[in-house]
Amino acid sequence: MTQTFDVFIAGAGTAGIAAAGFAARRGAKVLLVDGAERIGGTLFISGGNMSAGGTRLQRQRGINDSAEDHFQDIMRISKNTADPAIARLAVAHAADTIHWLLDIGLELLPDMPVITYGHEPYSVPRTYWGPELGVSILKTLSPWLQQSIASGAVDLRLRTKLVGLRQDRERNVVGAVIKGPDGVHRDVTASNYVLATGGYTANTHLYPMLNHGHPLYALGYDHSQGEGIVLGVGAGGYVRGGEMFLPTFGGVRDPDRPGYYKGGCA
Ligand SMILES: Cc1cc2nc3c(=O)[nH]c(=O)nc-3n(C[C@H](O)[C@H](O)[C@H](O)COP(=O)(O)OP(=O)(O)OC[C@H]3O[C@@H](n4cnc5c(N)ncnc54)[C@H](O)[C@@H]3O)c2cc1C
Known part of the structure:
Protein backbone atom coordinates (compact mmCIF):
# COMPACT_ATOMS: atom_id res chain seq x y z
CA MET A 1 0.00 0.00 0.00
CA THR A 2 1.33 3.45 -0.92
CA GLN A 3 1.68 5.91 1.97
CA THR A 4 1.20 9.63 1.34
CA PHE A 5 2.91 12.58 3.07
CA ASP A 6 3.27 16.31 2.56
CA VAL A 7 7.06 16.07 2.55
CA PHE A 8 9.32 13.07 1.96
CA ILE A 9 12.93 13.56 3.10
CA ALA A 10 15.73 11.08 2.43
CA GLY A 11 18.66 11.54 4.84
CA ALA A 12 18.61 12.62 8.49
CA GLY A 13 21.87 14.55 8.67
CA THR A 14 22.19 18.30 9.23
CA ALA A 15 20.09 19.16 6.17
CA GLY A 16 17.40 16.51 6.58
CA ILE A 17 16.88 17.08 10.32
CA ALA A 18 16.46 20.82 9.82
CA ALA A 19 14.17 20.37 6.80
CA ALA A 20 11.98 17.87 8.70
CA GLY A 21 11.75 19.91 11.89
CA PHE A 22 10.86 23.17 10.14
CA ALA A 23 8.38 21.53 7.74
CA ALA A 24 6.67 19.84 10.70
CA ARG A 25 6.48 23.09 12.68
CA ARG A 26 4.81 24.71 9.66
CA GLY A 27 2.10 22.06 9.64
CA ALA A 28 3.43 19.42 7.26
CA LYS A 29 3.19 15.67 7.72
CA VAL A 30 6.74 14.45 7.10
CA LEU A 31 8.34 11.10 6.36
CA LEU A 32 12.07 11.18 7.20
CA VAL A 33 14.12 8.09 6.31
CA ASP A 34 17.79 7.33 6.91
CA GLY A 35 19.78 4.31 5.79
CA ALA A 36 21.89 4.40 8.97
CA GLU A 37 20.84 3.09 12.36
CA ARG A 38 20.85 6.61 13.90
CA ILE A 39 20.28 10.20 12.85
CA GLY A 40 23.12 12.71 12.53
CA GLY A 41 25.01 11.71 9.40
CA THR A 42 28.34 13.46 8.96
CA LEU A 43 27.85 15.42 12.20
CA PHE A 44 29.45 12.42 13.96
CA ILE A 45 32.81 13.24 12.34
CA SER A 46 32.43 16.93 11.47
CA GLY A 47 34.45 19.66 13.18
CA GLY A 48 31.15 21.46 13.68
CA ASN A 49 32.77 24.82 12.91
CA MET A 50 30.22 27.47 11.87
CA SER A 51 30.96 31.00 10.75
CA ALA A 52 28.61 33.98 11.03
CA GLY A 53 29.03 37.74 10.95
CA GLY A 54 26.87 40.09 13.04
CA THR A 55 26.00 37.79 15.94
CA ARG A 56 25.08 38.85 19.47
CA LEU A 57 28.18 37.00 20.75
CA GLN A 58 30.38 39.22 18.59
CA ARG A 59 28.55 42.34 19.78
CA GLN A 60 29.04 41.28 23.42
CA ARG A 61 32.80 41.09 22.76
CA GLY A 62 32.98 44.34 20.85
CA ILE A 63 33.75 42.61 17.53
CA ASN A 64 32.50 44.78 14.70
CA ASP A 65 31.17 42.46 11.98
CA SER A 66 28.26 42.04 9.56
CA ALA A 67 26.90 39.69 6.89
CA GLU A 68 28.35 42.03 4.24
CA ASP A 69 31.86 41.90 5.81
CA HIS A 70 31.54 38.09 5.95
CA PHE A 71 30.62 38.02 2.25
CA GLN A 72 33.54 40.28 1.28
CA ASP A 73 35.95 38.06 3.25
CA ILE A 74 34.64 34.93 1.47
CA MET A 75 35.19 36.54 -1.94
CA ARG A 76 38.68 37.71 -0.91
CA ILE A 77 39.74 34.32 0.46
CA SER A 78 38.27 32.40 -2.50
CA LYS A 79 39.86 34.87 -4.92
CA ASN A 80 36.38 35.57 -6.30
CA THR A 81 35.75 31.92 -7.18
CA ALA A 82 32.91 31.46 -4.66
CA ASP A 83 29.43 31.57 -6.20
CA PRO A 84 28.28 35.03 -5.06
CA ALA A 85 24.57 34.09 -5.01
CA ILE A 86 25.19 31.08 -2.75
CA ALA A 87 27.67 32.97 -0.57
CA ARG A 88 25.19 35.84 -0.09
CA LEU A 89 22.42 33.40 0.81
CA ALA A 90 24.66 31.68 3.35
CA VAL A 91 25.94 34.84 5.07
CA ALA A 92 22.45 36.39 5.15
CA HIS A 93 21.17 33.52 7.31
CA ALA A 94 24.35 32.66 9.22
CA ALA A 95 23.84 34.88 12.28
CA ASP A 96 20.18 33.87 12.61
CA THR A 97 21.24 30.22 12.42
CA ILE A 98 23.73 30.65 15.28
CA HIS A 99 21.11 32.52 17.35
CA TRP A 100 18.51 29.82 16.66
CA LEU A 101 20.91 27.04 17.69
CA LEU A 102 21.84 28.92 20.87
CA ASP A 103 18.15 29.49 21.65
CA ILE A 104 17.38 25.76 21.38
CA GLY A 105 20.32 24.83 23.60
CA LEU A 106 23.59 24.74 21.65
CA GLU A 107 26.56 24.88 23.99
CA LEU A 108 29.65 26.64 22.61
CA LEU A 109 33.17 26.72 23.96
CA PRO A 110 33.59 29.79 26.19
CA ASP A 111 36.02 31.74 24.00
CA MET A 112 33.87 31.68 20.86
CA PRO A 113 33.98 33.20 18.28
CA VAL A 114 37.61 32.84 17.23
CA ILE A 115 39.74 33.08 14.10
CA THR A 116 40.52 29.63 12.69
CA TYR A 117 43.35 28.64 10.42
CA GLY A 118 41.82 25.65 8.59
CA HIS A 119 41.60 27.98 5.62
CA GLU A 120 43.14 31.40 4.98
CA PRO A 121 41.92 33.27 8.07
CA TYR A 122 38.96 35.62 8.23
CA SER A 123 39.75 39.22 9.14
CA VAL A 124 37.79 39.04 12.44
CA PRO A 125 36.83 36.29 14.96
CA ARG A 126 33.74 34.80 13.29
CA THR A 127 33.85 31.03 13.86
CA TYR A 128 32.02 29.04 16.56
CA TRP A 129 31.94 25.43 17.74
CA GLY A 130 30.98 23.37 20.76
CA PRO A 131 33.03 21.10 23.03
CA GLU A 132 31.98 17.99 21.09
CA LEU A 133 32.37 19.57 17.65
CA GLY A 134 29.71 18.24 15.24
CA VAL A 135 28.19 16.12 17.99
CA SER A 136 27.43 19.29 19.98
CA ILE A 137 25.20 20.37 17.08
CA LEU A 138 23.60 16.93 16.89
CA LYS A 139 22.90 16.96 20.64
CA THR A 140 21.05 20.24 20.07
CA LEU A 141 19.11 19.13 17.00
CA SER A 142 18.09 15.68 18.29
CA PRO A 143 15.69 16.80 21.05
CA TRP A 144 14.37 19.55 18.76
CA LEU A 145 13.50 16.92 16.12
CA GLN A 146 12.20 14.57 18.79
CA GLN A 147 9.47 17.11 19.63
CA SER A 148 8.07 16.76 16.10
CA ILE A 149 8.39 12.97 16.21
CA ALA A 150 6.53 12.89 19.54
CA SER A 151 3.74 15.08 18.16
CA GLY A 152 3.31 12.70 15.22
CA ALA A 153 4.25 15.33 12.63
CA VAL A 154 7.46 13.50 11.68
CA ASP A 155 7.55 9.77 10.98
CA LEU A 156 11.24 8.83 11.35
CA ARG A 157 12.35 5.49 9.91
CA LEU A 158 15.94 4.38 10.44
CA ARG A 159 17.80 1.65 8.53
CA THR A 160 15.47 2.66 5.72
CA LYS A 161 16.94 3.72 2.40
CA LEU A 162 15.66 5.66 -0.54
CA VAL A 163 16.32 3.26 -3.44
CA GLY A 164 14.31 4.74 -6.29
CA LEU A 165 12.32 7.67 -7.60
CA ARG A 166 9.19 7.28 -9.71
CA GLN A 167 8.54 9.81 -12.47
CA ASP A 168 5.63 10.60 -14.77
CA ARG A 169 5.90 11.13 -18.55
CA GLU A 170 7.08 14.73 -18.04
CA ARG A 171 9.78 13.44 -15.68
CA ASN A 172 8.16 15.02 -12.60
CA VAL A 173 9.01 13.00 -9.50
CA VAL A 174 5.73 11.45 -8.37
CA GLY A 175 6.91 8.80 -5.93
CA ALA A 176 9.76 7.37 -3.91
CA VAL A 177 10.70 3.76 -3.29
CA ILE A 178 12.13 2.97 0.13
CA LYS A 179 13.65 -0.21 1.50
CA GLY A 180 13.37 -0.88 5.23
CA PRO A 181 15.28 -3.23 7.53
CA ASP A 182 12.96 -6.08 6.48
CA GLY A 183 14.28 -5.73 2.91
CA VAL A 184 10.80 -4.98 1.54
CA HIS A 185 10.43 -2.22 -1.07
CA ARG A 186 7.62 0.23 -0.33
CA ASP A 187 6.10 3.06 -2.37
CA VAL A 188 5.70 6.50 -0.86
CA THR A 189 4.07 9.56 -2.41
CA ALA A 190 4.40 13.14 -1.21
CA SER A 191 3.73 16.68 -2.37
CA ASN A 192 7.46 17.46 -1.98
CA TYR A 193 10.58 15.28 -2.21
CA VAL A 194 13.83 16.31 -0.55
CA LEU A 195 17.12 14.52 -1.29
CA ALA A 196 19.31 15.20 1.76
CA THR A 197 21.47 12.10 1.48
CA GLY A 198 24.71 14.05 1.75
C1 LIG B 1 35.94 15.22 8.61
C2 LIG B 1 34.93 16.29 8.29
C3 LIG B 1 34.96 17.50 9.00
C4 LIG B 1 34.04 18.50 8.67
N1 LIG B 1 34.08 19.68 9.38
C5 LIG B 1 33.19 20.67 9.08
C6 LIG B 1 33.18 21.89 9.83
O1 LIG B 1 33.97 22.07 10.77
N2 LIG B 1 32.28 22.85 9.49
C7 LIG B 1 31.38 22.66 8.45
O2 LIG B 1 30.57 23.57 8.18
N3 LIG B 1 31.34 21.50 7.75
C8 LIG B 1 32.22 20.51 8.06
N4 LIG B 1 32.19 19.33 7.37
C9 LIG B 1 31.15 19.18 6.37
C10 LIG B 1 29.79 18.94 7.03
O3 LIG B 1 29.94 18.07 8.13
C11 LIG B 1 28.82 18.35 6.02
O4 LIG B 1 28.78 19.20 4.89
C12 LIG B 1 27.40 18.24 6.56
O5 LIG B 1 27.38 17.52 7.79
C13 LIG B 1 26.56 17.52 5.53
O6 LIG B 1 25.23 17.44 6.01
P1 LIG B 1 24.14 16.73 5.08
O7 LIG B 1 22.88 16.68 5.87
O8 LIG B 1 24.11 17.38 3.75
O9 LIG B 1 24.71 15.26 4.82
P2 LIG B 1 25.07 14.11 5.88
O10 LIG B 1 25.32 14.66 7.21
O11 LIG B 1 26.13 13.26 5.25
O12 LIG B 1 23.70 13.30 5.99
C14 LIG B 1 23.23 12.47 4.96
C15 LIG B 1 22.38 11.39 5.60
O13 LIG B 1 21.76 10.64 4.54
C16 LIG B 1 21.83 9.26 4.86
N5 LIG B 1 21.73 8.54 3.60
C17 LIG B 1 22.68 8.38 2.63
N6 LIG B 1 22.17 7.70 1.59
C18 LIG B 1 20.86 7.43 1.90
C19 LIG B 1 19.79 6.76 1.20
N7 LIG B 1 19.94 6.21 -0.02
N8 LIG B 1 18.57 6.68 1.82
C20 LIG B 1 18.39 7.22 3.07
N9 LIG B 1 19.36 7.84 3.78
C21 LIG B 1 20.59 7.96 3.17
C22 LIG B 1 23.13 9.08 5.62
O14 LIG B 1 23.10 7.93 6.46
C23 LIG B 1 23.20 10.40 6.44
O15 LIG B 1 22.62 10.26 7.71
C24 LIG B 1 33.08 18.30 7.66
C25 LIG B 1 33.03 17.07 6.97
C26 LIG B 1 33.95 16.07 7.29
C27 LIG B 1 33.86 14.77 6.55
Missing part, protein backbone atom coordinates in the same frame (compact mmCIF):
# COMPACT_ATOMS: atom_id res chain seq x y z
CA GLY A 199 27.90 13.66 -0.20
CA TYR A 200 29.85 10.85 -1.82
CA THR A 201 33.18 10.80 0.03
CA ALA A 202 32.87 7.14 0.93
CA ASN A 203 32.30 6.03 -2.65
CA THR A 204 35.60 5.23 -4.35
CA HIS A 205 33.89 4.69 -7.75
CA LEU A 206 31.71 7.80 -7.84
CA TYR A 207 34.34 10.15 -6.41
CA PRO A 208 36.74 10.18 -9.41
CA MET A 209 33.76 10.39 -11.80
CA LEU A 210 32.65 13.66 -10.20
CA ASN A 211 36.16 15.05 -9.57
CA HIS A 212 37.99 14.94 -12.90
CA GLY A 213 39.54 11.54 -12.17
CA HIS A 214 41.10 12.44 -8.82
CA PRO A 215 41.17 9.28 -6.66
CA LEU A 216 39.46 9.19 -3.28
CA TYR A 217 41.51 9.41 -0.09
CA ALA A 218 38.84 10.59 2.29
CA LEU A 219 37.79 10.92 5.89
CA GLY A 220 34.11 10.67 4.99
CA TYR A 221 31.10 9.25 6.81
CA ASP A 222 30.56 5.61 5.78
CA HIS A 223 27.04 6.34 4.53
CA SER A 224 28.23 9.12 2.21
CA GLN A 225 27.75 6.98 -0.89
CA GLY A 226 26.21 9.62 -3.13
CA GLU A 227 23.03 7.58 -3.59
CA GLY A 228 20.78 10.64 -3.64
CA ILE A 229 23.07 12.29 -6.18
CA VAL A 230 22.88 9.27 -8.48
CA LEU A 231 19.08 9.13 -8.13
CA GLY A 232 18.77 12.89 -8.64
CA VAL A 233 20.93 12.83 -11.78
CA GLY A 234 18.96 9.82 -13.05
CA ALA A 235 15.76 11.83 -12.59
CA GLY A 236 17.10 14.67 -14.75
CA GLY A 237 19.11 16.71 -12.26
CA TYR A 238 22.75 17.68 -12.60
CA VAL A 239 25.85 18.14 -10.45
CA ARG A 240 27.95 21.25 -10.82
CA GLY A 241 31.12 22.60 -9.24
CA GLY A 242 33.46 19.65 -9.99
CA GLU A 243 35.86 22.08 -11.65
CA MET A 244 36.28 23.74 -8.23
CA PHE A 245 37.88 20.60 -6.75
CA LEU A 246 40.40 21.73 -4.11
CA PRO A 247 42.09 19.16 -1.86
CA THR A 248 43.17 21.05 1.27
CA PHE A 249 43.53 18.48 4.03
CA GLY A 250 46.24 15.87 4.33
CA GLY A 251 46.89 12.70 6.25
CA VAL A 252 48.33 9.21 6.04
CA ARG A 253 46.69 6.52 3.90
CA ASP A 254 44.89 3.92 6.00
CA PRO A 255 46.31 0.49 5.05
CA ASP A 256 43.17 -1.22 6.37
CA ARG A 257 40.67 0.89 4.38
CA PRO A 258 41.45 1.57 0.73
CA GLY A 259 40.40 5.08 -0.22
CA TYR A 260 40.59 6.44 3.34
CA TYR A 261 43.23 8.28 5.31
CA LYS A 262 43.96 8.44 9.00
CA GLY A 263 44.09 11.70 10.88
CA GLY A 264 44.61 14.93 9.06
CA CYS A 265 46.15 18.36 9.11
CA ALA A 266 45.56 21.57 7.21
Whole structure:
Protein backbone atom coordinates (compact mmCIF):
# COMPACT_ATOMS: atom_id res chain seq x y z
CA MET A 1 0.00 0.00 0.00
CA THR A 2 1.33 3.45 -0.92
CA GLN A 3 1.68 5.91 1.97
CA THR A 4 1.20 9.63 1.34
CA PHE A 5 2.91 12.58 3.07
CA ASP A 6 3.27 16.31 2.56
CA VAL A 7 7.06 16.07 2.55
CA PHE A 8 9.32 13.07 1.96
CA ILE A 9 12.93 13.56 3.10
CA ALA A 10 15.73 11.08 2.43
CA GLY A 11 18.66 11.54 4.84
CA ALA A 12 18.61 12.62 8.49
CA GLY A 13 21.87 14.55 8.67
CA THR A 14 22.19 18.30 9.23
CA ALA A 15 20.09 19.16 6.17
CA GLY A 16 17.40 16.51 6.58
CA ILE A 17 16.88 17.08 10.32
CA ALA A 18 16.46 20.82 9.82
CA ALA A 19 14.17 20.37 6.80
CA ALA A 20 11.98 17.87 8.70
CA GLY A 21 11.75 19.91 11.89
CA PHE A 22 10.86 23.17 10.14
CA ALA A 23 8.38 21.53 7.74
CA ALA A 24 6.67 19.84 10.70
CA ARG A 25 6.48 23.09 12.68
CA ARG A 26 4.81 24.71 9.66
CA GLY A 27 2.10 22.06 9.64
CA ALA A 28 3.43 19.42 7.26
CA LYS A 29 3.19 15.67 7.72
CA VAL A 30 6.74 14.45 7.10
CA LEU A 31 8.34 11.10 6.36
CA LEU A 32 12.07 11.18 7.20
CA VAL A 33 14.12 8.09 6.31
CA ASP A 34 17.79 7.33 6.91
CA GLY A 35 19.78 4.31 5.79
CA ALA A 36 21.89 4.40 8.97
CA GLU A 37 20.84 3.09 12.36
CA ARG A 38 20.85 6.61 13.90
CA ILE A 39 20.28 10.20 12.85
CA GLY A 40 23.12 12.71 12.53
CA GLY A 41 25.01 11.71 9.40
CA THR A 42 28.34 13.46 8.96
CA LEU A 43 27.85 15.42 12.20
CA PHE A 44 29.45 12.42 13.96
CA ILE A 45 32.81 13.24 12.34
CA SER A 46 32.43 16.93 11.47
CA GLY A 47 34.45 19.66 13.18
CA GLY A 48 31.15 21.46 13.68
CA ASN A 49 32.77 24.82 12.91
CA MET A 50 30.22 27.47 11.87
CA SER A 51 30.96 31.00 10.75
CA ALA A 52 28.61 33.98 11.03
CA GLY A 53 29.03 37.74 10.95
CA GLY A 54 26.87 40.09 13.04
CA THR A 55 26.00 37.79 15.94
CA ARG A 56 25.08 38.85 19.47
CA LEU A 57 28.18 37.00 20.75
CA GLN A 58 30.38 39.22 18.59
CA ARG A 59 28.55 42.34 19.78
CA GLN A 60 29.04 41.28 23.42
CA ARG A 61 32.80 41.09 22.76
CA GLY A 62 32.98 44.34 20.85
CA ILE A 63 33.75 42.61 17.53
CA ASN A 64 32.50 44.78 14.70
CA ASP A 65 31.17 42.46 11.98
CA SER A 66 28.26 42.04 9.56
CA ALA A 67 26.90 39.69 6.89
CA GLU A 68 28.35 42.03 4.24
CA ASP A 69 31.86 41.90 5.81
CA HIS A 70 31.54 38.09 5.95
CA PHE A 71 30.62 38.02 2.25
CA GLN A 72 33.54 40.28 1.28
CA ASP A 73 35.95 38.06 3.25
CA ILE A 74 34.64 34.93 1.47
CA MET A 75 35.19 36.54 -1.94
CA ARG A 76 38.68 37.71 -0.91
CA ILE A 77 39.74 34.32 0.46
CA SER A 78 38.27 32.40 -2.50
CA LYS A 79 39.86 34.87 -4.92
CA ASN A 80 36.38 35.57 -6.30
CA THR A 81 35.75 31.92 -7.18
CA ALA A 82 32.91 31.46 -4.66
CA ASP A 83 29.43 31.57 -6.20
CA PRO A 84 28.28 35.03 -5.06
CA ALA A 85 24.57 34.09 -5.01
CA ILE A 86 25.19 31.08 -2.75
CA ALA A 87 27.67 32.97 -0.57
CA ARG A 88 25.19 35.84 -0.09
CA LEU A 89 22.42 33.40 0.81
CA ALA A 90 24.66 31.68 3.35
CA VAL A 91 25.94 34.84 5.07
CA ALA A 92 22.45 36.39 5.15
CA HIS A 93 21.17 33.52 7.31
CA ALA A 94 24.35 32.66 9.22
CA ALA A 95 23.84 34.88 12.28
CA ASP A 96 20.18 33.87 12.61
CA THR A 97 21.24 30.22 12.42
CA ILE A 98 23.73 30.65 15.28
CA HIS A 99 21.11 32.52 17.35
CA TRP A 100 18.51 29.82 16.66
CA LEU A 101 20.91 27.04 17.69
CA LEU A 102 21.84 28.92 20.87
CA ASP A 103 18.15 29.49 21.65
CA ILE A 104 17.38 25.76 21.38
CA GLY A 105 20.32 24.83 23.60
CA LEU A 106 23.59 24.74 21.65
CA GLU A 107 26.56 24.88 23.99
CA LEU A 108 29.65 26.64 22.61
CA LEU A 109 33.17 26.72 23.96
CA PRO A 110 33.59 29.79 26.19
CA ASP A 111 36.02 31.74 24.00
CA MET A 112 33.87 31.68 20.86
CA PRO A 113 33.98 33.20 18.28
CA VAL A 114 37.61 32.84 17.23
CA ILE A 115 39.74 33.08 14.10
CA THR A 116 40.52 29.63 12.69
CA TYR A 117 43.35 28.64 10.42
CA GLY A 118 41.82 25.65 8.59
CA HIS A 119 41.60 27.98 5.62
CA GLU A 120 43.14 31.40 4.98
CA PRO A 121 41.92 33.27 8.07
CA TYR A 122 38.96 35.62 8.23
CA SER A 123 39.75 39.22 9.14
CA VAL A 124 37.79 39.04 12.44
CA PRO A 125 36.83 36.29 14.96
CA ARG A 126 33.74 34.80 13.29
CA THR A 127 33.85 31.03 13.86
CA TYR A 128 32.02 29.04 16.56
CA TRP A 129 31.94 25.43 17.74
CA GLY A 130 30.98 23.37 20.76
CA PRO A 131 33.03 21.10 23.03
CA GLU A 132 31.98 17.99 21.09
CA LEU A 133 32.37 19.57 17.65
CA GLY A 134 29.71 18.24 15.24
CA VAL A 135 28.19 16.12 17.99
CA SER A 136 27.43 19.29 19.98
CA ILE A 137 25.20 20.37 17.08
CA LEU A 138 23.60 16.93 16.89
CA LYS A 139 22.90 16.96 20.64
CA THR A 140 21.05 20.24 20.07
CA LEU A 141 19.11 19.13 17.00
CA SER A 142 18.09 15.68 18.29
CA PRO A 143 15.69 16.80 21.05
CA TRP A 144 14.37 19.55 18.76
CA LEU A 145 13.50 16.92 16.12
CA GLN A 146 12.20 14.57 18.79
CA GLN A 147 9.47 17.11 19.63
CA SER A 148 8.07 16.76 16.10
CA ILE A 149 8.39 12.97 16.21
CA ALA A 150 6.53 12.89 19.54
CA SER A 151 3.74 15.08 18.16
CA GLY A 152 3.31 12.70 15.22
CA ALA A 153 4.25 15.33 12.63
CA VAL A 154 7.46 13.50 11.68
CA ASP A 155 7.55 9.77 10.98
CA LEU A 156 11.24 8.83 11.35
CA ARG A 157 12.35 5.49 9.91
CA LEU A 158 15.94 4.38 10.44
CA ARG A 159 17.80 1.65 8.53
CA THR A 160 15.47 2.66 5.72
CA LYS A 161 16.94 3.72 2.40
CA LEU A 162 15.66 5.66 -0.54
CA VAL A 163 16.32 3.26 -3.44
CA GLY A 164 14.31 4.74 -6.29
CA LEU A 165 12.32 7.67 -7.60
CA ARG A 166 9.19 7.28 -9.71
CA GLN A 167 8.54 9.81 -12.47
CA ASP A 168 5.63 10.60 -14.77
CA ARG A 169 5.90 11.13 -18.55
CA GLU A 170 7.08 14.73 -18.04
CA ARG A 171 9.78 13.44 -15.68
CA ASN A 172 8.16 15.02 -12.60
CA VAL A 173 9.01 13.00 -9.50
CA VAL A 174 5.73 11.45 -8.37
CA GLY A 175 6.91 8.80 -5.93
CA ALA A 176 9.76 7.37 -3.91
CA VAL A 177 10.70 3.76 -3.29
CA ILE A 178 12.13 2.97 0.13
CA LYS A 179 13.65 -0.21 1.50
CA GLY A 180 13.37 -0.88 5.23
CA PRO A 181 15.28 -3.23 7.53
CA ASP A 182 12.96 -6.08 6.48
CA GLY A 183 14.28 -5.73 2.91
CA VAL A 184 10.80 -4.98 1.54
CA HIS A 185 10.43 -2.22 -1.07
CA ARG A 186 7.62 0.23 -0.33
CA ASP A 187 6.10 3.06 -2.37
CA VAL A 188 5.70 6.50 -0.86
CA THR A 189 4.07 9.56 -2.41
CA ALA A 190 4.40 13.14 -1.21
CA SER A 191 3.73 16.68 -2.37
CA ASN A 192 7.46 17.46 -1.98
CA TYR A 193 10.58 15.28 -2.21
CA VAL A 194 13.83 16.31 -0.55
CA LEU A 195 17.12 14.52 -1.29
CA ALA A 196 19.31 15.20 1.76
CA THR A 197 21.47 12.10 1.48
CA GLY A 198 24.71 14.05 1.75
CA GLY A 199 27.90 13.66 -0.20
CA TYR A 200 29.85 10.85 -1.82
CA THR A 201 33.18 10.80 0.03
CA ALA A 202 32.87 7.14 0.93
CA ASN A 203 32.30 6.03 -2.65
CA THR A 204 35.60 5.23 -4.35
CA HIS A 205 33.89 4.69 -7.75
CA LEU A 206 31.71 7.80 -7.84
CA TYR A 207 34.34 10.15 -6.41
CA PRO A 208 36.74 10.18 -9.41
CA MET A 209 33.76 10.39 -11.80
CA LEU A 210 32.65 13.66 -10.20
CA ASN A 211 36.16 15.05 -9.57
CA HIS A 212 37.99 14.94 -12.90
CA GLY A 213 39.54 11.54 -12.17
CA HIS A 214 41.10 12.44 -8.82
CA PRO A 215 41.17 9.28 -6.66
CA LEU A 216 39.46 9.19 -3.28
CA TYR A 217 41.51 9.41 -0.09
CA ALA A 218 38.84 10.59 2.29
CA LEU A 219 37.79 10.92 5.89
CA GLY A 220 34.11 10.67 4.99
CA TYR A 221 31.10 9.25 6.81
CA ASP A 222 30.56 5.61 5.78
CA HIS A 223 27.04 6.34 4.53
CA SER A 224 28.23 9.12 2.21
CA GLN A 225 27.75 6.98 -0.89
CA GLY A 226 26.21 9.62 -3.13
CA GLU A 227 23.03 7.58 -3.59
CA GLY A 228 20.78 10.64 -3.64
CA ILE A 229 23.07 12.29 -6.18
CA VAL A 230 22.88 9.27 -8.48
CA LEU A 231 19.08 9.13 -8.13
CA GLY A 232 18.77 12.89 -8.64
CA VAL A 233 20.93 12.83 -11.78
CA GLY A 234 18.96 9.82 -13.05
CA ALA A 235 15.76 11.83 -12.59
CA GLY A 236 17.10 14.67 -14.75
CA GLY A 237 19.11 16.71 -12.26
CA TYR A 238 22.75 17.68 -12.60
CA VAL A 239 25.85 18.14 -10.45
CA ARG A 240 27.95 21.25 -10.82
CA GLY A 241 31.12 22.60 -9.24
CA GLY A 242 33.46 19.65 -9.99
CA GLU A 243 35.86 22.08 -11.65
CA MET A 244 36.28 23.74 -8.23
CA PHE A 245 37.88 20.60 -6.75
CA LEU A 246 40.40 21.73 -4.11
CA PRO A 247 42.09 19.16 -1.86
CA THR A 248 43.17 21.05 1.27
CA PHE A 249 43.53 18.48 4.03
CA GLY A 250 46.24 15.87 4.33
CA GLY A 251 46.89 12.70 6.25
CA VAL A 252 48.33 9.21 6.04
CA ARG A 253 46.69 6.52 3.90
CA ASP A 254 44.89 3.92 6.00
CA PRO A 255 46.31 0.49 5.05
CA ASP A 256 43.17 -1.22 6.37
CA ARG A 257 40.67 0.89 4.38
CA PRO A 258 41.45 1.57 0.73
CA GLY A 259 40.40 5.08 -0.22
CA TYR A 260 40.59 6.44 3.34
CA TYR A 261 43.23 8.28 5.31
CA LYS A 262 43.96 8.44 9.00
CA GLY A 263 44.09 11.70 10.88
CA GLY A 264 44.61 14.93 9.06
CA CYS A 265 46.15 18.36 9.11
CA ALA A 266 45.56 21.57 7.21
C1 LIG B 1 35.94 15.22 8.61
C2 LIG B 1 34.93 16.29 8.29
C3 LIG B 1 34.96 17.50 9.00
C4 LIG B 1 34.04 18.50 8.67
N1 LIG B 1 34.08 19.68 9.38
C5 LIG B 1 33.19 20.67 9.08
C6 LIG B 1 33.18 21.89 9.83
O1 LIG B 1 33.97 22.07 10.77
N2 LIG B 1 32.28 22.85 9.49
C7 LIG B 1 31.38 22.66 8.45
O2 LIG B 1 30.57 23.57 8.18
N3 LIG B 1 31.34 21.50 7.75
C8 LIG B 1 32.22 20.51 8.06
N4 LIG B 1 32.19 19.33 7.37
C9 LIG B 1 31.15 19.18 6.37
C10 LIG B 1 29.79 18.94 7.03
O3 LIG B 1 29.94 18.07 8.13
C11 LIG B 1 28.82 18.35 6.02
O4 LIG B 1 28.78 19.20 4.89
C12 LIG B 1 27.40 18.24 6.56
O5 LIG B 1 27.38 17.52 7.79
C13 LIG B 1 26.56 17.52 5.53
O6 LIG B 1 25.23 17.44 6.01
P1 LIG B 1 24.14 16.73 5.08
O7 LIG B 1 22.88 16.68 5.87
O8 LIG B 1 24.11 17.38 3.75
O9 LIG B 1 24.71 15.26 4.82
P2 LIG B 1 25.07 14.11 5.88
O10 LIG B 1 25.32 14.66 7.21
O11 LIG B 1 26.13 13.26 5.25
O12 LIG B 1 23.70 13.30 5.99
C14 LIG B 1 23.23 12.47 4.96
C15 LIG B 1 22.38 11.39 5.60
O13 LIG B 1 21.76 10.64 4.54
C16 LIG B 1 21.83 9.26 4.86
N5 LIG B 1 21.73 8.54 3.60
C17 LIG B 1 22.68 8.38 2.63
N6 LIG B 1 22.17 7.70 1.59
C18 LIG B 1 20.86 7.43 1.90
C19 LIG B 1 19.79 6.76 1.20
N7 LIG B 1 19.94 6.21 -0.02
N8 LIG B 1 18.57 6.68 1.82
C20 LIG B 1 18.39 7.22 3.07
N9 LIG B 1 19.36 7.84 3.78
C21 LIG B 1 20.59 7.96 3.17
C22 LIG B 1 23.13 9.08 5.62
O14 LIG B 1 23.10 7.93 6.46
C23 LIG B 1 23.20 10.40 6.44
O15 LIG B 1 22.62 10.26 7.71
C24 LIG B 1 33.08 18.30 7.66
C25 LIG B 1 33.03 17.07 6.97
C26 LIG B 1 33.95 16.07 7.29
C27 LIG B 1 33.86 14.77 6.55
